[in-house]
Amino acid sequence: MQTLVDNLALILERFTWASLLDILLVAIIFYITLTWLQGTRGMAILRGVLLVVMGLGLLTNLLELPAFSWLWNTALPALLLAIPVIFAPELRQALERVGRLGAQPSTRRAVAGQVVQATVEAITSMAEARIGALIVFERTTSLGDYIQTGVLLDALASPELIIQIFYPNTPLHDGALIIGRGRLQAAACVLPLTSTTELPLPDGVRRLGLRHRAAIGITEVSDALAVVVSEETGRISVARDGYLIGDLNPEQVRKLLLAGLASSPIRAWFRAWRFASWWRPAPPSPRDETP
Numbered sequence: 277m278q279t280l281v282d283n284l285a286l287i288l289e290r291f292t293w294a295s296l297l298d299i300l301l302v303a304i305i306f307y308i309t310l311t312w313l314q315g316t317r318g319m320a321i322l323r324g325v326l327l328v329v330m331g332l333g334l335l336t337n338l339l340e341l342p343a344f345s346w347l348w349n350t351a352l353p354a355l356l357l358a359i360p361v362i363f364a365p366e367l368r369q370a371l372e373r374v375g376r377l378g379a380q381p382s383t384r385r386a387v388a389g390q391v392v393q394a395t396v397e398a399i400t401s402m403a404e405a406r407i408g409a410l411i412v413f414e415r416t417t418s419l420g421d422y423i424q425t426g427v428l429l430d431a432l433a434s435p436e437l438i439i440q441i442f443y444p445n446t447p448l449h450d451g452a453l454i455i456g457r458g459r460l461q462a463a464a465c466v467l468p469l470t471s472t473t474e475l476p477l478p479d480g481v482r483r484l485g486l487r488h489r490a491a492i493g494i495t496e497v498s499d500a501l502a503v504v505v506s507e508e509t510g511r512i513s514v515a516r517d518g519y520l521i522g523d524l525n526p527e528q529v530r531k532l533l534l535a536g537l538a539s540s541p542i543r544a545w546f547r548a549w550r551f552a553s554w555w556r557p558a559p560p561s562p563r564d565e566t567p
Contacts, residue, residue, distance in 0.1 A: 329355075388537040391433045391458055392530055398438035399505050399512055400526045408449075408507030409442040410487045412467070413537060414456030417498035423454050426465030433460055442505075452490065452502075468493040472518070484520075491515035501536045503529060 336345045395411060402409050412419065427448055431437060433455065441448045441463045451464035469486070470493040484492075491502035495515045502515040513522040514532050521532070 325355075388458070388534060391455060392533045392537065394433040394435050395438065395455070395503065395533065396526045396530045397435040399503060399529065401435065401439055402442060402505045403510040403512055403526075406507060406510045407439070407442055407444065407505065408487060409438075409503070409505040410452040410467075410491060411438070411503045412452050412454045412465075412491075412494055413501040413503075413533065414454060414461070415499045415501065415536065417500065419454055419456060419461075419494075419498060419500060422452075422465050422467055422494070423456075423462040426451055426454070426462035428462050429460045431460045433458070452494070467491075468497060470496055470518070472496075488513060488515075488520060492518055492520055495519075501533060503533070 332348055335341070336348050391413075399409060399411070401407075412422075437460065438453065440446065441453055441460075443449060448463040452467050453463045454461045454465050467490040469489045472492070485506070487504050487506075491504045491513070492515050494500050495502055496518040499517070504513045504515065504520075505511075506513070511522060512524050512526070512529055513520055514524060514529055515521075516532075516536065524532070
């Protein structure tokens with residue numbers, strides 16, 4: 277006991293403001309990492325790795341196992357080198373977001389206002405008529421690969437054209453509409469589905485349909501914005517940076533889109549996050565509704 281007290285006293289004697297800053301930096305890095313991995317497959321992998329490392333570390337320190345200790349100390353550096361491989365998707369997304377800082381969206385403010393107004397009018401009518409829709413807005417990350425999977429349009433945005441694209445049983449209604457540079461680029465586009473298993477659900481929704489999973493998926497691999505209209509409930513949702521904001525009214529959708537399209541990514545991120553914090557998804561209610 278006296279040894280423990282002496283060690284603590286020695287640590288306090290050497291503790292400086294630099295030590296406090298050092299601890300805070302490490303804590304911030306751990307917090308950002310855990311927040312970044314929350315709700316992804318990487319979080320489950322991280323928990324498993326930490327449990328294995330802690331268990332084997334305690335085993336080698338508590339028991340005299342020379343051969344096993346040698347094997348563990350030799351293999352540990354190789355396991356550290358495997359981390360970038362295990363967390364490759366998450367690392368790629370983080371580096372892409374860092375690289376997009378300071379870039380300008382592809383749609384100018386005046387054009388963005390016209391496109392957003394046409395989109396809001398269209399989704400308002402489609403929500404009332406329970407017509408499902410998935411509309412993606414290109415920002416700084418090119419969506420050319422996904423545009424090539426659909427039918428090229430290169431048309432001016434209008435509410436009538438957007439509604440006609442998603443009208444049931446029409447040739448282009450199945451898939452996503454991609455809007456970029458102030459024009460309707462392509463319809464019936466195929467988007468990647470999110471690989472995240474633990475998704476925060478909007479209020480009253482127990483599981484997400486393919487449109488919502490595709491909207492989250494495209495915002496995970498790019499900085500695009502995605503608007504979803506539920507075919508069954510008529511609810512409107514907006515996806516950004518892998519997060520879904522559900523049960524929005526048209527005015528809220530308009531503000532979110534304008535904040536993301538007409539501003540630089542840094543300012544838009546803070547403005548959209550502050551705005552969206554008032555509509556964070558709540559836990560699922562007993563109602564069994566599927567978008």
